[in-house]
Amino acid sequence: MDVLERAAEVESKMSGSEDVIRLDFKIAGKSAVIFYIDAMIDKMAFEIGVMKPLKGIEEISMPYEKSFNRVVTSSMPIYVEEFEKAIEKLASSDMMLLVEGSDDSYIISLRSFAMRVPNEPPRETVLKGPREGFVEDIKTNMTLIRRRLKTPDLAFENMTAGKYTKTPISICYIKGIAEEKVVEEVRNRIKEINTDGILDSSYVARYIEERKYSIFNEVGSVEKPDVLAGKLLEGRVGVLVDGSPIVLTVPLVFLEQFQSAEDYYVKSFRATFTRLVRIFAFFLAILLPAGYVALQEFQYQIFPLKVLASLMNTIFGVPLPPTLEMIFVLLIFEILNEAAIRMPKHIGTSLSVVGAIVLGEAAVSAGLLSTPTILVVALSSIGMYTVPDEADSSSILRMSFVIVSGVLGLYGLVISCVALVAYLVSIKGFGTSYLAPFSPSLPADIKDTFIMQNELDMKKRPYTIPTNNRTRKRNNG
Amino acid sequence: MKKIIKNKWILFVILIVAFVVLDLQVKNAPLANRGIVLGIGVDRDGREYSVTAEFLSPSNGGVQNYQKNTMLLTEKGKTLDEAFEKMNKTLGIRVSLKHTVLIVLGENIMKEGDYAPLINLLEGNSVFDDTPIVGVRGKAQEIFNAKPPMYTTVSYRISETLRSPDIEAGVIITNVKDFFRMITCECETACIPLVDVIEGGASETDNDGNKVETDSIELGEIAVLKRSGLKLVLNNGESDGLSYVISNVNEGNIFIERDGDRPPFDVIIVDTVSSKKFDKKTKTYTVDVKMWVREGNSMETDITDSSVKITESMKKAVGETVAKEIMQCFETCKAKQADVFDIAGVLYKSMGKKYKDTFGDNYLENINFNVSVKIIVK
């Protein structure tokens, strides 16, 4: 086909988009057309490193790409690609070159677009330790990981998913530590993705998870390269998705979400204390509202007499039954929560104050709500965010428990907790039980659960994660 | 996929319906619809029981004022449950007994030995097993009309005294479980403290600085009950003697009057431990009491004078006083065939049922009762 005809076909396949730039020029007297997407290439490198040298070629012979690569100064060589695939690459922000006399399509990679600088992620802030976080560009993320794991055993396997988005996905793991079966399984699951588009790593997570409708996460999420490096060293497998600053990790255990990066950068006694606080806060968050409702509705005898007297004084005259009151206040807090996330920063603070303090105060003064209920919900909401990864499931759980407690009291709360734990103990993902190392019990791993032992004493990788290399290698001497 | 979603929606609807049905089935009363009972008084009124309940009445002011805000209600019924049912209807709220801190038995209940209400409470799990029981002269209902000092309710005031770790002489604590344990054991005798209200016996200053007369509540006497009913009431000295043996007295003073010119003195009780044993050969039942004491207030006449000490004769005098009170208690109870020291239990433990053949029904008459008191100065 004539180069101009092929160029017309390219334009047609690119849907006549205005941002697709076409440049006609000559290389050694032959007609050439180059296509690129505006603002997605490094224009300086293009002009100096590609256009100028190409225009300066006096003579070219087949294969043309050899002649091109002799003169261009881009870091990536120019290579040949199938026409259809070349158009996909063009859509992915590479440049496509067509030259008269050759039916081949040539790809030049000079991608450059505006992206965020690695900064501290909002959900994993630390007082001590690195503050770099992942960004939306997969290549930058891979670089951040490489900088921390300077080992030839660090492997990246690239794939794409999404019919229209063609999102690059990369599986990363350390050879010799990660269990091959797990890597294989992750690979297969990503290959099976059959959808229009992958816009974020959470889309990929849905495909990797075994239980699609579970409220609990089965795939971990990490926003910092140092945290990911630590997890890879334990034997986990990471999944990077272009366009998402959140990297997925498998396998995931429930207790992992109570760990923070900072635990490994402070003294072990401090880390132990903060972990216990987090765990306590989490259980308080999901059980306190339900427990309060259960005690009010059924098991009043559990309240000590003085507490009971104070409580009766405060709830006297409240029109709603305890269960409805609690559900109502929980809903209000959820509304405040959502509004706070989406509100413009300028009015966010003042409206939060109005919502939380004034509304609550006014409602109590008017006798519509009782102070203990608001206190309970406030404590619960704060406690929920000590473990931000489980905030979604905590929110659902606490509401469900409140409803069950309202109907069946403490008995209902106990049996629902037992049923929930029975569900959790039966979850196994990528060779790991979800409630390990508590169930099944793995005493060797207890040193990094509720308590945090000194890193010097952690000579073996956790038994919770399948791996063939249990010993953490250390240099002798 | 559609089948899964459809099934989940069906499951969700079933769950909602199930919860609604369950909610309708379960009969509960939220806290706001409950009457919290602090104290229960039981009297006999003809063929019915007259039950008085002291309720906690919610009001503004939090903990500070709750102790003053109570409400009394008396209802009659053939059983305790019937009386409480009537209270439910009268008040329109559910009577809740789990915070009951005191059960008061009226004189006529005690005299008749009608313990059915207590059995009702024990078996029905309505109150905790360790709820104290006291008795009163007259009607139990009247005790709740008292106005004790320190903004306390009657029930709370009495139960705090009984549960206090500082146990004075003459004070014993008998809870529901212990009461029945003693009534059903070999001795078939239970003792409960008697409460006495002295009107205007105390005073206090209210928030406005005005002096207000209040009632004082005394616990000095002990009622001795058998299966058939009230046998006797021990006076103060006898009650002291009983408490030294069956209770851990660790508070209070013992006043000793001495002959001649020697001044009286007192000692402070620090702790008391007792044990009982039976010698088959000599048929002697011995109560051993060890009492730790220290110098009493009357002895500290000069704080610079550290030479004031309890002498051997003083110790002897104290020991004799204690032994005398214990013996007095035993003799009084023996006269009424009331085995307050559970002598039968000890006999049964060492001899089995044969003890009845050896000692007969009047075993109290046929054994030698001995008291040994050792006073240790702390």
Place this chain on the structure above:
Amino acid sequence: MDKSLFTIGKSIYKRQLAVILFIISLSYKIVMLPKYMSIAASRDSALVMVVMMAIETVMFVLVYATITRSSILDAGFNKWFLKAMLALLLFSSSIKLVALLPETLDYISSILFEEGKWFFIIVSLLPVIGYIAYKGMNTIARLSEIIIWFVILAIAFTVLFMKVNLDFANLFPILDDGVEPLGNAIDKHFLWFGDFTPLLIVRLAKEDKTRFERAYPPLSMILVDFAVIGFFVAFIAIYGNVASYIDHAFSNIGVYNKISDMLGGVDFPIIIVWLMMSIIKLSFLLYTVTECTAGIIKEKMSDKGKLIIVTAALVIVSLILIFAIDNIDTSYEFATSDIRYFVMASEYLTPLIAFIATAVKFKKRKEKVSDNSDRKNEIAVRQNFEIAEVLKEPAFGGKNEENN
């Protein structure tokens, strides 16, 4: 998909077995049984428990010796012989399930509700028990591993802060009324014992994680013996003759602690913990019923089939509890009726039969292995029985800590 990465196995570890046997043995001996025993044997009820726990220990030894070789489901018995044993287990477990459930219902209705109706408790409790039973033995084992911590904490809290007058004189004199009350008490209350027989269908993991793993179940048995007997001793020492009035011994004892003086009744840790233990026990019984039924109907029943069996069992039990055994007195009459003799026969004979049968089979296999040097046979034998010691090498290749 590699299913082994996502499904938990069918075998349990010995330490999980230790926890399970503690819970299933303790749970129903400390609620209403103390009252029944004290009515039957008065102060000698502690002695009754000594005798019964001794028998239980012997039963445990037989069962443990059997299952360390193999579960009866995997032992390769003759089809009809296996079905007969499963039928016996099915019979005894079903009767126990129907007899013990009312105790839980009564406990919940009188302690956690104010004499609530059983209907709503049945409707809410049975699906939970059914779910756990359906999930299988491994789920029951893992759940027990979590719950045991709460049990230990609650018991420790109760014991450490206990403030009660323990009058051990209440236990004496021993056998004052002769042996007859003892015999009557034992005879009447067989249904509350024989808890280990259903363990015959449990599959134990072949590998031990640590050297001490084998010691856990026997240690647990000793611990539960002490716990049960100690509980009875304490109960009689506290209540004396009043013991026959106390419906729920375990929760009543929880009231007697120093913290109650400050805060009021602090018995709810005990109440909650017992509820959890009873769920484990009932789930285990239901699991046994399911597995035995499945084993009788078909050699390898699918999960769907087991779900149908569980559902059917729950429906039948619910109907019995709603229309037939609808109060605790009727339940006691049922449990102490003549049916107890059939249950007793099943529960005490089955372990003996299983022990002898597996011993014979094991001996035959051992002889066969030592004669046969064929590697394939050795592997096939190894899959049925753990005879690694015969071949003097580890049973499996690398030591995978997480094989469940």
